[in-house]
Amino acid sequence: MAEYDYDLFVIGAGSGGVRASRVAASHGAKVGIAEEHRVGGTCVIRGCVPKKLLVYGSHFAEELQDASNYGWTVEGMKFEWAVLRDAVLRDVTRIENAYIATLDNNKVVHFLERATITGPHGIRLASGREFTAKYILVATGSWPVTPVFEGSDLCITSNEVFHLPTFPNRVVIQGAGYIALEFAGIFNALGAHVTVVNRSDAILRGYDKALCDRLLQITMARGIEYKFHCPLTKVEPSPEGDLLATPGQLDPIRADVVLIATGRKPKTEGLGLESAGIVLGKNGQIAVDDHSKSVCDSIYAVGDVTDRIQLTPVAIREGHAFADSVFGGNKRKTAYDCVPSAVFSQxxxxxxxxxxxxxxxxxxxxxxxxxxxxxxxxxxxxxxxxxxxxxxxxxxxxxxxxxxxxxxxxxxxxxxxxxxxxxxxxxxxxxxxxxxxxxxxxxxxxxx
CATH class of the missing domain: 3.30.390.30 (FAD/NAD-linked reductase, C-terminal dimerisation domain)
Structure with a gap:
């Protein structure tokens, strides 16, 4: 009998986990994978894919306005949030099914439930089933950071924004990173009044300052308001049924939706990593070496959970390199220099x-x-x-x-x-x- 139930068990079926599973299986490994939410992870289900589709949808507002200069007469223009929202969610399901088909086609056994680590080679599912694996790969990604203040439970994050029942005519967004500014551009283009509040006066940390200054200038001209050095201190319901969002010591801002987009952190809470001697970093990340191995020789980690570079293509590269190194006889690592990135602002x-x-x-x-x-x-x-x-x-x-x-x-x-x-x-x-x-x-x- 085999010493372990699986050669590889992956926790997290996002882009990095699915790629690692598929490639490891192609090298002959017996692979299992568990996902507590939906197969596809942040990028496919609640991140870059549905967000880019919303960006595409919002571009039509500008294109239709400019159409007359190109000889087109467009009458009766009308936007329906529910149509765009539902079309995006249908495509998310389509891609999720494609990911599941990839796992099935490569004979990767998948479990739609939470998995935790019980030791260097042990995994326990939420249902109580337990397995052993020669190697465990953690690819649980990241989760929105949500600051706590009075009324913060009335706010949403990027996880929920794709499911809004109605279009918000007034949106307050806390944060000035890429997630905040991408959604600011989407809602602004679709006709909402958008206010961005931030704890500092810097936007898009890590990008060239000249580009950030240009984006700030253009988005202000498009009608997006910014309130710097005043993060939200309070959100409360108003008698009229909307929300009152208070930035710092300023007067409250009326809003239909308050979106918190203040960054993301590795999703490692409650995974049981301590049972394998793994101590998390200050942001909750798993420290790994150049080959994605943790301090425990049988446990590896790829993607956002390592807090190296939080980009889907990087997670995919790391997952592929891990599988080739451990199961394919081709030990290699991922290069992190010259990684391109983009902000789909407007x-x-x-x-x-x-x-x-x-x-x-x-x-x-x-x-x-x-x-x-x-x-x-x-x-x-x-x-x-x-x-x-x-x-x-x-x-x-x-x-x-x-x-x-x-x-x-x-x-x-x-x-x-x-x-x-x-x-x-x-x-x-x-x-x-x-x-x-x-x-x-x-x-x-x-x-x-």
Whole structure:
């Protein structure tokens, strides 16, 4: 008889856990996986996928307004939240079923219930069933951080925002990170009055300051209000049936929905990791080495639960590398330099590599090239919003250290630029590349 029930048992069926399960099974491992919510994890069920679909839906407001300049007459424009919401939720279910089919096709046994760790090789399901596994992979992801204040239980997080029964005409959002600003853009474009409150005056920490300043300028012009240095201190129901949200010492703001988007933390509470000698970090993260192994030789972790880089593609890479290393005879690790990222705000921004300040601190002697331009689409639509692209270059080697962009379709353009930064190409390589005209992307090779 086999020494263990499973070669690998995965806790958490998000993108990283499912990828690790599938690849491990393809290497011949007997794999089990448990998920207490829905298969697909944060990205598929309550994160980037449904949020991007809402972004697409909200773009039609701008496109329809601009249509007349292109010769179109659009009459009787009307937005119905329930139609968009339900279409998004149906697609979430479709993708969830595709994930389940992937597990089934690879003969991965899946359990739709919570699992906890009972020791270096032990797993217990919520139903009471217990299993043993040679290796355990924790891929439980992250969960919204919810500050506690009077009336905080009346607020929602990004987990609930996709299920709103009616469209909120007034939205207060606490936080100024990517989740907060993406939802601010969505609700603003769809016609809601949006107020963003934040404990500091900084938005999108980690992104180039020039891009953040440009986004702030544009979104304020679009009607989003900001109240800085005043996080919410109180939320209460009003006699009229809506909410009164009090930021700091300011007067209350009337709202139909108050959304808390103050970050996410690793979802490790109650997993039983202490039974395997694993001590969590200050944010609740599992400390792992370059190959995703914890201090317990039989327990690994990938994705947001490690608090390295909280991005779905990173979790997928980590899960794949783990499976190849442990079960495929190909020991390898994930590279974390030159990871591209995007904020699907309106307009969106995207970046890869070092910001100007990071590059200056690390290399000292740098050059910064920029293009501040009005996209052709905005000119024709009589919009005055301007795009901004930046190249950060090592002055000694001419190597491009970072690319930063804000403007229409910035994330789509950035992916190609990320390859160039990853490959170590120089500013001269950019200059030698013929421009694709007319396009916004050509600005990347025209900076002098």
């Amino acid at each position: 307009p969106p921004l995207a970046a890869v590599g070092l910001t100007e300040s990071e590059a200056r601190n690390k290399y000292g002697n740098i050059k910064v090239f920029s293009s501040d331009f009005r996209p052709m689409k905005n000119v024709f639509a009589s919009r005055h919003e301007r795009g901004l692209y930046k190249l950060v270059v090592d002055a000694n080697t001419d190597r491009v250290l970072g690319v930063h962009m804000i403007g229409p379709e910035a994330p789509e353009i950035l992916q190609g630029a990320a390859i160039a930064v990853r490959a170590g190409l120089t500013k001269a390589d950019f200059d030698a590349t013929v421009a694709l005209h007319p396009s916004m992307a050509e600005e990347l090779v025209l900076m002098r």
